[in-house]
Amino acid sequence: MSDSSDDDYTLEQAKEDIDILRRVEDETVEAIENAEEEAVIEFLIEDEGLDITHDGERGLGKVRRAVLGSTVASDELKRLVSLRGDETPEDVLVPRDVKRNAQVALEAGKPVVLYGPTGTGKTTFAKQLARETCVGYTLNTATPSWTPSDIIGGISPDYSGESLSYRTKLGCVSEAVQRARRFDVEYGVILDEITRADISKIFGPLYTAIENPHQTIFETDEGETIELDERVNIICTMNMSDRTVNELDNAITRRFAMIELDEYEEDKRRQLFKDWLNTHVSGHTDLDESELLRLFERDYQGINHGNESTSQGSIMRFGPMHYRDVAIFLGVGCREGGAYEHDQTNAVGQAFQTYIVPRLLNSAAFPQVERIAEHYRALNGEFEEFDLAPAAELAERELEQERRQMGSYE
Structure with missing residues (x-):
């Protein structure tokens, strides 16, 4: 050189x-x-x-x-x-106030919890928020086995030598602090789907650190002490089909900014549906895209807002992001050489049976299961060009199972 x-x-x-x-x-x-x-x-x-x-x-x-x-x-x-290799969409679709509230909370030094129904794009927005407010970030998805060491750090066995030894291992928040210090940058840490873990247990030391930001929360084998750093943004996501805000430990609602991500503006939601159909279905299948768009809208409206003709209200809160999976399934399955190339009408019902109905049933109580079965029976009758029987039958089977279980308890 x-x-x-x-x-x-x-x-x-x-x-x-x-x-x-x-x-x-x-x-x-x-x-x-x-x-x-x-x-x-x-x-x-x-x-x-x-x-x-x-x-x-x-x-x-x-x-x-x-x-x-x-x-x-x-x-x-x-x-x-x-952010090399990060394919997070640049277009932020969440309501304007949601974005502003999250940005202001982070600027004020508060950790953020994005909560709402499944399929509302919480993880995508968390990544967009981290990209806009930080130089880099890590994404960590919670599991039921998480402990405080996954957040703060702890002792881990080291098998690299001739005999077993133990070393300290950084948790995801401690690692973010270390990177922010080392590179002198704003750094983000996303804790995704935290309701999968025991929040009170895993966040205990973090609560203490938030209250006392100068308190050492971890020390490495090299003697480096870790304290919360104002350059670290903590962003959590929480699926509220798992629990309601009222069921949360007060400790998290006191220390985190709780920002709800629920309803999308109608024009943005419709544009999402159109974009997915245009990207994945248009030119690849013989399906009527305008009717698919109408089906997506009718299904979404029926689940989230109920049936006006029968004066029945919402079945549950359910986000629009699930329909992207349906569009991809149809594009792959119905294209030339695809498994449903010659059975495209049936493919629509199979897609809903695979991606929509199970996610609804996953968190549904018995009255909701009844409504879900009724909803898909009605859609199957309304959309004659699509065979939605597979979706309706799955809901019916779940309903029958629920009835049998209830009968066994009587």
Whole structure:
């Protein structure tokens, strides 16, 4: 590589050395660390994509870490390398007040909980929120086995040596703190579907840290102490079909900004349906897209707002994102050579049986199961060009099972 001092690697030198930099990772790292100005790093990353060359399509390898640690790289450039491979949609569809409230809460230093029915796009919006407010983020999905160590950190067995030993292991929040410190950037941590875990148990130490931000919550084997950092944004999602706000521990509602994500504006919801049908169904099947759009709307309205003709109210809250899976199923199944190429009418009912009805039944009480079965019987009669019998029959089977169970308890 061209001779240069340790602190003034120029754009001209980078262009001259580009063949070497493409081949040798360590030389690229050194060039970034000694870059005279941001233009050098822009050339290496934006123009030449050397982070992809050496680190791959995603992940924090040596080159991206060098960019994040650079004192001349802008936050925009750091965000670029941190989010490589992130395919989160840029178009934010949530209501304006939801977005503003979440942004203000994070700016005020409050962790955020996005809660609402299944299928309302909470995880997608959480990622969009993290992308807009932070240089990078991690996504962590809760499980029933989560403990406080998954959040804060704990002791973990180390099998790398000749004998078993134990080392400290960072939790997802502690890891975000470490990255924010190391690279001096705003960093996000998303805790997805936290109702899968025991919230009171896993968040206990985090509650304490939120109340006392200067208190050490973890210490690594190297002696580094971890405290909550104002540069770390904590964003949680919560499926409210699992529980209601009233059932939550007061500790979380006191310490987190609770932001409901429920109803989409009608024009945005319809546009979502149209986009999915246009992307996945149009040109790939013989299905009538206008009728599919009407079916999506009738189904969504019937579940969320009930039947005006019978004065029956909402069955349950159910988000629009589920219909994307239906559109993809139809596009794949009904295309040339697809499993339903010659049975496209039946494919619609099979898609609803596979992606919509099970998700409704998953959280439905007996009266709701009755309404779901009734709803799909009615839709099957209304949409003669689609065979929705598979969806209706699945709901009927669940209803019969519920009746048998109720009878066994009498």
